[in-house]
Amino acid sequence: MTGRLQETVKKVTAPPELAERIRSAILAAGPPRRYSWIPVYYAAAIAAGLMALAVGSVGYQQGYFRFSDSSRQAYISAIASRVDHLMSLGLCDHVQCAVFREYPKDPPTLEELGQTLGPANADLIPAVQGHVPEGYRLVMAHVCQYKGRPFTHLTFRDGKQVLSLVIARRGVGESIGDQVRESSVQRYQIAAFETPGHLVYVVSDLTPEKNMRVLADLAPTVRAVLRKSEG
């Protein structure tokens, strides 16, 4: 059977013009590419990987993907070094306490926040409500520490946007002057003023104008509240 089958199948021959058609197609295709064996999807995967690496690297520089304490502290130190020392106080506390934080889905009630803030500062909560941009909600109010220094810290959120009101007692020789000051580093906007006994910061990722407007709106009520404790 094999012989007959072979003989029969081998009678079929290619049409004479096919060889020329193939030669023309080869000429049109041009010279072989050295790495033509790399499938397109591998190249696409490599490109996507490089893109992800670039995005991740930029994000890391911007403070994202910082999961360990040491990497977070390194980031805070890096951005703090780019602004004036007094302005960095509010910035550092904001980033450490408000940015690197997992927030619960349901924030505490105003009463609960008043309790965590303590009786000395409890008046701040009703005073500042209504002076932050629309959509922002008070999600945290407490006294925290950064490098051993205590800060009164109120945090407002609108989705992923975070805004902090940070208040620190003035140390000896610490003064930012009579004028409101502002700085920015990366996505953070810092605006600050001082009272006789305190340094007051608004730190956010709003635009410089909006951040300054928040500070201007908050300043009278915050001054009034602080005046009570400053005597």
Next chain:
Amino acid sequence: MPEPGERSLMSRFENEAMPHMNDLFRTATRMMGERSRAEDVLQETYLQAWKSFHSFEPGTNCRAWLFKILFHCVHHARRKDMRFPLVKEPNDALDATLASPPAVPEQLTDEEILAALDKIPADFRSVVLLVDVEEFAYKEVAEILAIPIGTVMSRLSRGRKLLRGYLTDAAVSYGIGGDAENRQGA
């Protein structure tokens, strides 16, 4: 105008690959069922071979290398069309239905033999073509089709039995072969 390096590569390709065109074409024709489709597959085969010709090692078996590319293109074309369902695994039921194969009657025409061959499921037909027609060794067929050598042997056995069965049926319809002999004997 091709560069000198490209001309040399084309010359090698011409000498080593193009002489196998008839072998590839007849296999493509049997696998695709139509000459026009076989021509398209063959052109694609040579184009793919040309694109990766730099990776072909001179002195190795160019014919087997081309057949490997051919079956890749055949498989791709069939999947694209979904017109030729694949028989993936040998069907044991086939063996049971096939009696011990008689010899192929001499009276059968070429067309009847080719028709019988074309009726075999593609996976079996490819092995029969490569072993019985193109005379590749089992090991080469295993590499060309990227299947284990044991699968080559079982597909060949089943493919041959099926072919004999179809050829016998054709012979019987002309009054020759199995039943005719039985009638004569009676």
